[in-house]
Amino acid sequence: MPTVGSKLRHLAASESSLARQVRAALVSTLYTSPGSLAIGAIAGSVTAACIAYVSGSLALLICSIAIHLVGVLRIASAIIYLRSEHGDSAREQLYWERIYEVGAWLYASLLGAQAFLTLTQSSETVLLLMATIMATGYSAGVAARNAGRPIIAIGQLCLGTLPMALGLFVMGTPLSITLGLCVIIFVFGMVDIGLQIYEVVYSALSGKQEKSEVAARFEKMARSDMLTGLDNRLAMQMRLSELLDTVEEEHDEKLTVIWMDLDHFKTINDTLGHLAGDKVLIVTAQRVKAVLGNRGWLARFGGDEFVIMARVASTEEAHLLGVEILESISQPVSINENTVEVAASLGIAVSPDHGRQSEIMLKNADIALYHAKNEGGKSVRLFEPFMHEDFLMHRKIESGLNDALANGEFTVLFQPIIDLETGRTKSCEALLRWNHPELGDVSPAVFIPVAESAGLIGEITQWVMRKACEAAAEWPENINVSVNISPALLKRNNLPVTIIETLVNTGMVARRLELEITESVLLDKSPHTNSLLRQLQKMGLRLCLDDFGTGFSSLTYLRSWEFDTIKIDKSFIRNIANSPTDQKIIGAVVQLAKSLDVATVAEGVETEEQLKRVRDAGCSRVQGFYYARPMTAAQAKQRLAHEGLPSDDDRKIANLS
Incomplete structure (x- = not known):
């Protein structure tokens, strides 16, 4: 069972380790009830006044006046504390604790001094009784009231009762000495009780504080991003x-x-x-x-x-x-x-x-x-x-793309690419078309980026490639088919496997399948993309650099990759008749391609004048409405069959659509 000494040692240890919030709560207990301070002050003032008046002692009169003043000041300080917006900083709490401590010890000292003076200077039994009861009652009360700060309570107890015990010893009678010893024993008992109460209060507040801290940590975790520490x-x-x-x-x-x-x-x-x-x-x-x-x-x-x-x-x-x-x-x-x-x-x-x-x-x-x-x-x-309407349209297109394949809304058309030397079809580009049930025909320039951002481009491209290979498998063996490959698709490891499965299932050979990629793929400079492109070339697939000249065109692409075809973007063809600059650019690209033994395709040829200009520039192939619009697989098969007839007029065949 712990002794008073061990409890005092624990008190000293706990004082140095008090958490700020716990100390703040303990200090606040000193000021929680200004009413009890007022009652004690009034009782002390009345008792002191009576003793001073009846005894006629100057010392007791001075003591009475001091008790009045200190009592009023203590009540005033408690009211100020409760009405002020004080914080819970350690310095501020220590300040208010020191104010209470000085007032409490001074008031207890005055009551103890009054009891000592009354016992040694008066023989009036009633006065002796009033002085001793006041000192004893006050000391017993503060031992419980101020148990949250036991140092203050023990100080008040000792200052209020030990002078009284000394006065009883000074009286020198056996009964007074006996009573003085009882008072000392009473002090030890009240100290023990005060420390026990403090243990209970301290444990309760510490447990509450620990729960609060745990709750605060969990709340912070619930509101914070674990990686960056930011708000979530x-x-x-x-x-x-x-x-x-x-x-x-x-x-x-x-x-x-x-x-x-x-x-x-x-x-x-x-x-x-x-x-x-x-x-x-x-x-x-x-x-x-x-x-x-x-x-x-x-x-x-x-x-x-x-x-x-x-x-x-x-x-x-x-x-x-x-x-x-x-x-x-x-x-x-x-x-x-x-x-x-x-x-x-x-x-x-x-x-x-x-x-x-x-x-x-x-x-x-x-x-x-x-x-x-x-x-x-x-x-x-x-x-x-205006962005809101565009956003709603984006969402509508994205939602429609999810069901377009299952509902059979997609169609693959084929646009011939003509060899200018023979006037015959060299290959056909597979072009995806989408007929939305509400929006009608949606441009690939609109829905392809949406499909890429929504992660649907892989499934769609796989479907287009299968349809293109199924159609090309029925064409003459010298006619190729080209399919556009999204940059997003080149991020996937399974692209080669998908292509092999498509070739095997459709009976197509790899050398007849041409993959059209844009310059943005090469800008990435990703080791994964580079490795994947080399795998595709090793499989025998042909590579076409699409829309050449519209991005960050660089000769390093042509040096690093063995392209089979370069497509000159239609933006250069559109103004070729009136733009000497475009004519020179096309001529330079064609000469470069010839030196590398790479075929060139002029996209978007629609007029006789454009055809003449690209022919003069040396382009080996053309693609555009001048020769043929995109057509269905059945129409493409029929066109290629007619081209195979030796008696057909090449120009008439070229204009079939």
């Missing part, structure tokens, strides 16, 4: 709602919501691994936070998406902030021995201009982000009302 989606939505409420109250300022999405982040994960992707996310978060400073808040919405919230004065300031953020993160990130290029697309909405509710603001920022990504990425777009 839940916390962001709560903060956004709060910020929008303040914007409605303060009409002279606006709130911008910036939705940011990293460009080609999946490629980083696929090629370098998820740890590399995680580092990119962490570095990106650090860079954005550095730009924001105290101007706004950053949250990770999920994946590679972030949401920025900031107070701004205008939409122009919001746009400038978006540009500043984009510039800060568009810097390479070093990961082990690799340097990763990072870029992002940002969509901006500003309240109250673009909405006053969090759901609307997030939706409009997302719509603006969609337009930024549609522009090729690495751009900032501010929301505009």
Whole structure:
């Protein structure tokens, strides 16, 4: 069983390890009941006044006046504490504790001094009784009331009762000495009781504090992103709602919501691994936070998406902030021995201009982000009302694409590519067409990007390739078929397997299948893409560089890859009759291709004049409405059959459609 000494040692140890919140709670117990302070002060004042008046002692009169003053000051300090907006800092709590401590010990000392003086200077039994009862009752009361701060309670107990015991010893009678000893025993008993109460209070508050800290940790985990330490989606939505409420109250300022999405982040994960992707996310978060400073808040919405919230004065300031953020993160990130290029697309909405509710603001920022990504990425777009209609159309097309294959809404047409030397068809390009049940014919330029972003392009391309190979299997063996391959498809490891399965199932040979790829594929410089293209070439497939001249055309492509065909984009053919510059560019490309033994195809030839110009430039093949419009598989088969007849006039056959 613990002794008073062991309890005092525990008290000393716990004092140095008190948590700030626990200490604040214990100090607040000293001031919780100013009423009890007032009752004690009134009782002490009345008792002191009576003793001083009846005894006629100057010392007791001075003691009585001091008891009045200290009692009033203690009540006043308690009222000030309760009415003031005090914090829970360690320094402030210690300040209020010291004020209470000085007042409590001074008041207890005065009561103890009054008891000592009364016992030694008066023989009035009633006065002796009043002085001793007041000192004893006060000491017993504070031992319980101030048990939350036992040092103060023990000090009050000793200062209030030990002078009384000394006075009893000074009286020198056997009964007074006996009573003095009982008072000392009483002090030890009250100290033990006070420490026991403190143990209970301390344990209860510590347990409550521990539960509060655990709850706070779990709440923080529920509101934080584990990787970056930023607010997560839940916390962001709560903060956004709060910020929008303040914007409605303060009409002279606006709130911008910036939705940011990293460009080609999946490629980083696929090629370098998820740890590399995680580092990119962490570095990106650090860079954005550095730009924001105290101007706004950053949250990770999920994946590679972030949401920025900031107070701004205008939409122009919001746009400038978006540009500043984009510039800060568009810097390479070093990961082990690799340097990763990072870029992002940002969509901006500003309240109250673009909405006053969090759901609307997030939706409009997302719509603006969609337009930024549609522009090729690495751009900032501010929301505009017309974007909403475009976004709804995008969603409608995406929803329709999910069912288009199953509902038989797709059609593959074939456009002949003519060899200018013979005037006969050399190959046919497979062209996908979509007839939407509500929208009618939807342009591939519209639905192909949607299919890519929705992850549907793989299944669609596989279907087109199968249909193209099925049709080409019935053509003469010297006629090839070309199929456009999406850059997104070259990110997948199973593309070679898919192509082999298609060739085997349709009976096509690899050398008759030509894959058309755009320059954007080669810009990626991904080891995975390079390896995949080389695998396809080793299988015997032909490669065609499509839309040459429209992107970042580079001679290094032609040096690094053995293309079978280069397609000159129709934008050069359109003005070839009137543009000497376009004529020179086409002539240069053709001469370069001839030196590399690569065939050239002029796309979009529609007039006699255009045909003459590309023929003069030396193009080996042409494709366009001048010779033939896209046709069905049955029409293409019939056309090629007629071309095989030796008596047919080549020009008439070429114009069949």
